[in-house]
Amino acid sequence: MKTLKIAIQKSGRLNEKSVELLKNCGLSFENYKSSLISPVSNFPLEILFLRDDDIPEYVQDGIADLGIVGENVIRETEVEVSYLQRLGFGKCSLKIAVPNNNSIQHLDQLNGKAIATTYPVILGKFLKEKNIQADIRTISGSVEISPGLGLSDAICDLVSTGGTLKSNGLVPFADVMSSEAVLIGRKGSENEELVKELIQRIQSVLRAKE
Ligand code: PRT
Ligand code: ZN
Numbered sequence: 001m002k003t004l005k006i007a008i009q010k011s012g013r014l015n016e017k018s019v020e021l022l023k024n025c026g027l028s029f030e031n032y033k034s035s036l037i038s039p040v041s042n043f044p045l046e047i048l049f050l051r052d053d054d055i056p057e058y059v060q061d062g063i064a065d066l067g068i069v070g071e072n073v074i075r076e077t078e079v080e081v082s083y084l085q086r087l088g089f090g091k092c093s094l095k096i097a098v099p100n101n102n103s104i105q106h107l108d109q110l111n112g113k114a115i116a117t118t119y120p121v122i123l124g125k126f127l128k129e130k131n132i133q134a135d136i137r138t139i140s141g142s143v144e145i146s147p148g149l150g151l152s153d154a155i156c157d158l159v160s161t162g163g164t165l166k167s168n169g170l171v172p173f174a175d176v177m178s179s180e181a182v183l184i185g186r187k188g189s190e191n192e193e194l195v196k197e198l199i200q201r202i203q204s205v206l207r208a209k210e
Pocket of ligand 2: 052
């Protein structure tokens, strides 16, 4: 019989909730932090623990059948996968924010401005839709400090409580996308029996939480 593989985040904001969801589905496995693969003893499934950024491609390429990852990561990596189920955790919004002493009030005023982000693909599409020509500065982290350092006029980053923006003297200015953790599958995998069974288990766990 085939063994399915599901990729989840190894450590970070989605790890704990992903593990909890799978355990609540009745799946029995060791949550080894040091091992990349954990077999499930009571279902033909293996759990792959990966960096979240790699999950969409692993699923697209068929290395994993399923994955749990933030929609923001899927949109940024531009992969072709099926969205199977929204999972209700890891909720956040990708927002453009500006320094709170700034006079920027309309999107148009971003024309010619520099915006720092770790999401250049999503931001690029958003600006194109709005017909705004801004300079996207792609950086790999600590986006919030870039206006204070004079590296950008605005930022585009994920926000959940808003505390990080506030403590860096920034105010949210425009919503680019909202995101939550989703279950994704390889295109066509939703027709496979084992995948269907796992989706059903996940859906009943989610329903029980409502
Ligand atoms: O190591 P790996 O590459 O796997 O993890 P990572 O560091 O890239 O991601 P991680 O663990 O930080 O986030 C995983 C996913 O959680 C993201 O892709 C989102 O889908 C989701 N998520 C939910 C968030 C947040 N909320 C969030 N607040 N991801 C990041 N943040 C960061 C944000 O970038 C900012 O620095 O938290 C800060 C803002 O938080 P607040 O509460 O101050 O607004
Ligand atoms: Zn990541």
